[in-house]
Amino acid sequence: MPTPRSSPVPSLAVWDLPTRLYHWLQAVLVAAALAIGFLAPEWWMGVHVWLGYGVAGLIVFRLIWGVFGSQFSLFASFIHPPRQIWNHIRGLIEGRPPHAMGHNPLGALMVFAMIAVMAGIGVSGLLALGGVENQGPLAGFLGFSAGDIARKAHSILAMALLAMIGLHVLGVIVDSWLGRESLVRAMIIGRKRVPAGALLLNPRPARRRAATLAAICAGTAILIASSLAGMVPASGLIAMPRQAAYQEECGDCHEVYHPSLLPRASWSATMAGLENHFGEDASLAPETAQAITAYLDNYASEAWDTEAANRLRAVDGTAPGQISATPFWKRKHRQIEKSVFETKPLRGRSNCGACHRDAGSGRFDDQMIAIPAR
Amino acid sequence: MRSLLILPAVIALLATVDAEAGARQALLDGFATQAKAADSGFAGFSASRGENLFRTSFAGGKPDTPACTVCHTPSPLKQGETRAGKPIEPMALSASPDRYGDPKKVAKWFRRNCKSVLGRECTAPEKGDFITFMTGQ
Numbered sequence: 376m377p378t379p380r381s382s383p384v385p386s387l388a389v390w391d392l393p394t395r396l397y398h399w400l401q402a403v404l405v406a407a408a409l410a411i412g413f414l415a416p417e418w419w420m421g422v423h424v425w426l427g428y429g430v431a432g433l434i435v436f437r438l439i440w441g442v443f444g445s446q447f448s449l450f451a452s453f454i455h456p457p458r459q460i461w462n463h464i465r466g467l468i469e470g471r472p473p474h475a476m477g478h479n480p481l482g483a484l485m486v487f488a489m490i491a492v493m494a495g496i497g498v499s500g501l502l503a504l505g506g507v508e509n510q511g512p513l514a515g516f517l518g519f520s521a522g523d524i525a526r527k528a529h530s531i532l533a534m535a536l537l538a539m540i541g542l543h544v545l546g547v548i549v550d551s552w553l554g555r556e557s558l559v560r561a562m563i564i565g566r567k568r569v570p571a572g573a574l575l576l577n578p579r580p581a582r583r584r585a586a587t588l589a590a591i592c593a594g595t596a597i598l599i600a601s602s603l604a605g606m607v608p609a610s611g612l613i614a615m616p617r618q619a620a621y622q623e624e625c626g627d628c629h630e631v632y633h634p635s636l637l638p639r640a641s642w643s644a645t646m647a648g649l650e651n652h653f654g655e656d657a658s659l660a661p662e663t664a665q666a667i668t669a670y671l672d673n674y675a676s677e678a679w680d681t682e683a684a685n686r687l688r689a690v691d692g693t694a695p696g697q698i699s700a701t702p703f704w705k706r707k708h709r710q711i712e713k714s715v716f717e718t719k720p721l722r723g724r725s726n727c728g729a730c731h732r733d734a735g736s737g738r739f740d741d742q743m744i745a746i747p748a749r
Numbered sequence: 750m751r752s753l754l755i756l757p758a759v760i761a762l763l764a765t766v767d768a769e770a771g772a773r774q775a776l777l778d779g780f781a782t783q784a785k786a787a788d789s790g791f792a793g794f795s796a797s798r799g800e801n802l803f804r805t806s807f808a809g810g811k812p813d814t815p816a817c818t819v820c821h822t823p824s825p826l827k828q829g830e831t832r833a834g835k836p837i838e839p840m841a842l843s844a845s846p847d848r849y850g851d852p853k854k855v856a857k858w859f860r861r862n863c864k865s866v867l868g869r870e871c872t873a874p875e876k877g878d879f880i881t882f883m884t885g886q
Contacts, residue, residue, distance in 0.1 A: 629833030654813040655832065656864040660857070722834035 386566040389477055391445040391581055397437055398562055404429045405493070405536070412533060416710075420741035424504060424511070431497040434490060435593050443586035446578035447477035450487075455480040472553055474570050479550060485543050492536050499529040507682050508740065512600070515607025519685045611680035612737070618670045620663055628657065630726050633737035634674035635684040636698050642671035645696035653697075683739045699724040711746070718749055769850035776852055777880060783873035791874065799882025802875055803840075809868030817866060825886045841886030849880050 390398075408426035411419045441450035455463075460480040466472040472479065478486055505513025506522015517525075547558045561567045615634070625631050634642070646668040649657045659667070676684040686703035694700040699708075708724075715721060720729045727734040733743040777794070784791040804823065806816045813832060814820065820837060821829040826844045829837035838845040849855055855876075863871040871879070 626835075628831045628835055630835075650864070651811070653832075654811050656811070656861040658861060658864075720834070722830075723832075725833045 385569040387476065387569050387578070388565055389447045389567045390562055390565045391448060392565065393436075393440055393581075394444060394448045395562055395565055397433055397440065401430060401433045401437075401493075404433065405540075409533060409537060412530075416744075417741040418744040420508075424500070427497055427500050430493060432594075434494055434497065435597070436590060437490060439586055439589045439593065440581075443582040443589060445581040446576075448581070449579070453478040453480075453483035453486065455483055460484065467549075467553075470553060472550070474554065474573070476567065476569075476573070482543075482546055482550065485539065485546060489536065489539050489543065492532055492539060496529060496532045496536060499525045499532060503529050509609035509611040509681060509738065510740065512602075512604035514609040514611075515604065516610065519611060519680045519682065523685075611682075611684075613674075613678055615674050618667070621667050621670050624659055624663060624667060628655075630728055630734070632698065632727070633683075633735065634671050635676050635679040635681060635737040636687050636727075637676060637696065638688050638690065639672055639675040639677055641690050641695045642675050643668060646671065648696075679737065681737055681739070683737060698727075715746060715749070720747055769847065772852065773849045773880070773884065776849060776855060777877055780873045780877035780880075784877060787873065794874065794877040794881040796878070796882040796885050798874075799878035799880070802871075802879055803882060807867045810864070810866040811868070814862075814865045817862070819866075825883055840883050842884040843886055849884065855880075 404426050408423055408430060411423045411426070415423070440448050446452055463472055463475075463480040467481070475482075477483075501511055501513055502517055502525035503522050504511040505515075506517035506519055507526050508514075508522075551558045556568055621634075622631050637645075645652070646664055649659060649664065658664075676688045678684075687698060687701050689702060691697065691700040691702065698704055716724055720726065727739075730744055730746050731739050732745060733740055781791070781794070803817045803821075803825070808815070820831055821840050824839075825841035826839050828839055831837060838848070840848065842848050859871050859876055863869065863875075
């Protein structure tokens with residue numbers, strides 16, 4: 376085999392360009408998604424979701440490339456028998472791990488584990504988005520309680536991924552140090568040194584045409600499936616007519632709250648106590664009060680499966696008619712400075728629509744939050 | 750041609766203004782009848798008594814609303830604001846031409862707000878004085 380004259384040490388193209396691009400793109404997108412998911416305020420959720428779609432696309436590519444890519448990208452090339460894994464661990468403990476041209480046996484395990492966990496994060500995220508937020512292609516298929524379980528799995532898996540990324544980086548550092556060759560550099564330029572006396576197998580080239588065809592098929596299938604699924608209306612919301620009496624009588628003094636924001640018992644208690652309504656007499660003509668009570672009874676939180684309806688159903692026992700007294704409301708707003716509530720256009724905790732631009736629909740999407748500048 | 754189109758509009762406008770003015774007068778007449786029935790010595794409404802009612806702080810109402818001016822501001826010509834932050838159109842007729850034209854609305858707001866501020870319903874002379882003050886502003 377001819378050796379390139381310019382390099383004194385023989386090297387081998389290990390990581391093909393698509394694999395390298397996949398790796399670094401994924402590193403960037405996952406880092407951004409994790410940072411936003413753990414640190415950013417709610418209204419970054421739209422960006423987080425798009426990063427998630429991006430990572431999902433990358434994983435679909437990697438699954439295809441694991442079958443049609445070049446030698447060292449093939450999944451089959453880094454499935455190691457347990458004996459080899461054990462040998463590697465023993466070598467690692469002794470400080471002399473056996474050389475591996477592609478992924479070493481432990482690194483390979485981590486690659487599989489990370490792909491599995493990222494896929495799990497993507498699936499649970501999609502389920503949570505559909506079930507809890509009533510958004511995305513699964514909005515019409517999942518209820519809140521199923522979505523909420525997915526949401527918990529999503530955050531547990533994200534924490535697991537964070538730990539795995541730490542281990543992965545640690546593994547790269549240790550392997551680079553013990554093997555006297557930077558794995559980071561290898562993942563950038565794609566080549567690794569061939570140790571003296573190594574048996575050079577004939578690396579299998581990538582089957583680009585098959586991979587492209589598979590990617591087109593997968594992409595088309597995903598696009599068609601998600602747009603068909605997206606045509607199903609969100610399962611958490613019901614059709615609700617506008618009642619003029621409710622809009623006018625309640626809207627004279629305050630925001631017209633979406634009926635889904637309190638349970639039936641709270642609305643009926645509120646309507647029965649209008650003579651002392653948050654410190655004012657707001658009594659209505661009996662027939663008007665009756666009509667509004669019936670309307671609220673029909674469309675109270677029990678009739679909805681949105682996040683707001685599910686969360687706000689648990690009211691504060693001492694103030695069952697006050698949305699801003701519910702434990703969920705308090706938890707969600709505790710990081711907002713008092714001064715935001717005191718200045719216009721909020722003037723207190725009763726103007727949901729001042730920040731939640733979709734308050735009137737009862738959706739309260741995370742992306743629709745915009746705290747006004749002061 | 751244009752004047753032909755404007756004419757009905759002007760007539761319609763005058764008619765509504767006239768209808769509201771009529772309703773307002775009927776309302777005041779009603780309050781006056783009630784006042785006379787309760788007190789034979791009733792000698793008409795007074796804008797200054799109305800202004801006094803508007804500006805006085807009462808102790809009998811709800812603690813958050815001791816006076817009309819808490820929400821309506823001390824100026825009848827200015828926009829007020831409910832405790833929940835919604836704007837309230839000015840009380841003066843000159844600033845809000847639709848005011849006091851709908852007897853149902855007038856009855857509703859007097860009933861509620863008198864209870865909130867004074868802790869009781871307002872009397873017919875009080876209501877008449879108040880509207881007399883506001884229509885003169």
